[in-house]
Amino acid sequence: MSKRAVVVVDIQNEYFPTGKLPLVGINEAAANAAKVIEAARAKGDEVIYIRHEGAGANAPVFTPGTSGVEINSAVRPREGEPVILKHYPNSFRDTELKQVLDTKGVKDIVIVGAMSHMCIDATSRAAADFGYNAVIVHDACATMNLEFNGTTVPAAQVHAAFMAGLAFGYGKVTTTSEFLS
Numbered sequence: 628m629s630k631r632a633v634v635v636v637d638i639q640n641e642y643f644p645t646g647k648l649p650l651v652g653i654n655e656a657a658a659n660a661a662k663v664i665e666a667a668r669a670k671g672d673e674v675i676y677i678r679h680e681g682a683g684a685n686a687p688v689f690t691p692g693t694s695g696v697e698i699n700s701a702v703r704p705r706e707g708e709p710v711i712l713k714h715y716p717n718s719f720r721d722t723e724l725k726q727v728l729d730t731k732g733v734k735d736i737v738i739v740g741a742m743s744h745m746c747i748d749a750t751s752r753a754a755a756d757f758g759y760n761a762v763i764v765h766d767a768c769a770t771m772n773l774e775f776n777g778t779t780v781p782a783a784q785v786h787a788a789f790m791a792g793l794a795f796g797y798g799k800v801t802t803t804s805e806f807l808s
Contacts (some may be wrong), residue, residue: 630732630733630734630735631670631672631673631729631733631734631735631736631737631738632667632672632673632674632721632728632733632735632736632737632740633663633664633667633672633673633674633675633722633735633736633739634674634675634737634738634739634740634750634754635660635664635674635675635676635677635698635702635704635739635740635743636718636738636739636740636746636747636750637677637678637679637700637740637741637742637746638656638657638660638698638701638739638741639678639689639695639696639697639698639699639738640678640687640694640695640696640697640698640699641666641689641695641696642699642741642742642769643657643699643777646695646783647687647688647695647777648651648688648771649771650678650741650742650760650769650770650771650782651770651771651772651781651782651783652769652782653741653767653769654701655722655766655769656739656740656741656766656767656768656769657699657701657702657767657769658701659699659739659764659766659767659803660702660739660740660764660767661701661702661703662767662794662803662807663737663739663764663767663803663806664702664739666806666807667737668705672737673728673731673733674688674704674705674708675709675711675724675727675728676702676704676708676710676711677710677711677713677718677724677740677746677750678696678698678710678711678712678713678721678788679696679712679713679714680696680712680713680714681714682714683803698763699711700776703798708715708725709727711723711724711727712716715749716746716748716749716750716754717749717750717752717753718746718749718750719750719753719757720753724785725757728759733759734759734760735759735760735761735762735775736754736759736760736762737760737761737762737763737764738750738751738754738761738762738763738764738807739763739764739767739768740767740768740769740770741769741770742769742770742771742787743765743769743770743785743786743790744757744770744773744785744786745770745792745800747763747789748789748792748793749767751763751797751798752793752797753799755796755798757788760798760799761793761797761798761799762798762799762801762804762806763790763793763794763798763799763800763801764801764803764806765786765790765800765802766802767803768786768790769782769786770782770785770786770789771785772785773785
């Protein structure tokens with residue numbers, strides 16, 4: 628039984644150019660995530676998908692029943708791969724993710740997806756708190772420009788700051804090519 632799983636967080640249509648929250652570099656991140664997923668499948672590792680939906684039919688983003696909540700075709704799950712629905716940034720909160728990982732004997736999780744400053748951060752920190760060995764493949768993650776106190780913070784800086792924080796105390800942060808080698 629595999630002791631490692633790739634957790635694919637929110638690589639959904641809402642984050643692509645036709646969605647309501649397009650992310651900087653999402654196409655490249657999804658392409659890298661697809662490489663990580665294929666390598667995991669080839670090794671027999673688990674691949675678990677997380678899909679975000681807003682609360683209620685009137686949610687402004689990730690509106691239930693819309694194409695925005697669908698997992699993007701670049702990383703579509705195969706039959707039998709779990710897809711876990713969540714409503715919070717932390718993929719463990721009020722979901723069966725921990726139960727699925729523990730049932731499968733997973734100790735090491737590889738995290739890819741969106742958004743670096745929200746769901747990737749929250750999920751990675753929770754994984755470490757639960758005792759999993761987390762690896763975050765940073766170029767298989769994407770984020771957006773943010774604004775704080777009248778200053779626009781470019782997506783590259785947002786991403787770098789959050790990856791630096793995760794690397795400091797929550798997991799190993801690596802690139803797709805380093806991970807695959």
